[in-house]
Amino acid sequence: MVVFMISLILAILFGNLLTLAVVIGTKHFHTPQGYLKASLAVADLAVGIFVVPVSVYSEVSLMIYNSMPEWTARNSQTTPFHPCNFIGPVFAGCTLVSITTIFLLTIERSIAVLRPLHKESVITKKRTSILIVFSWMGSFFLAISPLVFSDEIALEYNPCSRMCNYALGSADFPSQAWNILLLFPAFDFTLLGGTIVINIISLTTIRQHSKRRKHLAETESQSSTKPTFSDIKAAKTIGTLTLAFTASFTPIAVFVVGNVLGNEWCNFAFFAFWILTSNSCCNVIIYGVRDQKFRSRAYQLLISAQLNTAPKKTEYETTVNGGKDNEETVKQT
Template sequence: MLGESESTTCTVCCCTLTNKILMVVFMVLLIFAILFGNSVTLAVVFGTKHFHTPQGYLKASLAVADLAVGIFVVPLSVYAEVTLMLNGSIPEWTTRNSKNTTFHPCNFIGPMFAGCTLVSITTIFLLTVERSIAVLKPLHKESVITRKRTTILIVLSWVASFFLAVSPIMFSKEIALEYNPCSRMCNYALGATEFPSQAWNILLLFPAFDFTLLGGTMVINVISLTTIRQHSKRRKHLAETDCQSAMKPTFSDIKAAKTIGTLTVAFTASFTPIAVFVVGNVIGNEWCNFSFFAFWILTTNSCWNVIIYSVGDQKFRHRAHQLFISSQTQNAPQN
């Protein structure tokens, strides 16, 4: 719980100087990977007219959430761990929680990480719904999915996600934020030895909300991919007429649906350990080593999206390659 010192907690990543150095190197590399990958995504989406679509806006929203993790969340952990290695003692603020400090960095970083995670989940859900409409109701896609409606949904998802992220602090005096010596991140924690039922219920809002959305996302993906499979089988046996072609999802829609399906699987796999940890934590299990891997597996997901887009979307890959070649040409020395 709160107030645990560095000396009493030795995780598998931080018990020796070598492990600490490797951990910091991993964090620094992760920052660069997150910043580079999501900057490429934003450059492709905003710099290419083809991607000025509802799907493109949703991918941009997801990239912004991931960028925030790389800009705010991970650097604080790097600062705390580098300070520990150089000075031989952890920063004073890491030994206190947000209830006992006038200004605590975790008051900002904790909700930021939670809010961005929730934004990612809701955005993946919206991407899945958008692709399912394109696959199941291709004739209604343009009228149902508009850029204005998508923009409104993106704004609502950010507002709702960050409201949920700050709700534990707003609605419970027993919950505080601390720099956890196990996870090496700012986490929600209890300020009391006993676990009040109200605080228990509030903390369980996160896995309940997340798994509800992820479960719905998986179901929608299964329906969409099943429809795509049936369409592929029919296409092998039937010669499509012009009328039939107009009623079928385009090849681009099918590829995009498969890409979003891969995105969903990747996020679900990275989020599941943290959800298991939260549930285990509220019933009294500390799981110190597991918490480190759970939180950082989730964090690494912030740099995977651009790879998934590049593998699954040929146009995205081609445009990203063009941007890279263009930047190389501009940076080349002039004769």
């Protein structure tokens, strides 16, 4: 389990730092879509930096000292400075940011596909930046809302999921406080449902354009009212992102609803939470498979980083190799 968690941290850090390097370091990706992808990478990066290391620390403590840290046996209501007071909202907030960002990516791509002439005027960098700020503020407000609006809800380290989760503090089950926790799956599935519907409309439109191109003349198929090839590829990429996140988030929603109904589902809790966490390293794989420009730029960055870390030649080796190269050039001439 510890090997899995550490490997996941490395994968999350590598994948999302590579995504940020490509988006920030390449002028081609300085677009509204690039800004949204960078926001998604930052949210995933926060999971790898803050959330997973706490689980690793707890499991390593169990291995070395044969006991968990003291704070894992208490909740945030009984411990003033409980680590889960920070880790729990970060994980929930970053999950909500990911869902909101995928929804915004879907809206951006649907406008590019359905209204290509209005794309430049409707989708601007300034508007996208404002939406990103509001998505982060709204997501983290929703993440801390159970603690703000209910005294019965606390954060604790769950031994089943090996993560900081929301739970009842001192109240006995059942409690009306659980209804507040249903805000998470309700909000998430509302956004995911809308995202799926918009993706279906966009992909249906793309399919209709593909059929028309087979019957139209070359001049008509290249009309400016049709979405470009890059817009179509980007829309399919966002569709893949939506499908992957929906598949990884669904077990969490089922688990939360099961908890409200009184089921513990210990083994299922572990798989549900860690399937969702593993999604934080999947986006760069989707970009690399679906986006050729992203794949090429990422490959260039990795090659240049490898060359920079390679040992440099000495002055003697450079002189000798240069002389051999010159001799070879003379022979070929």
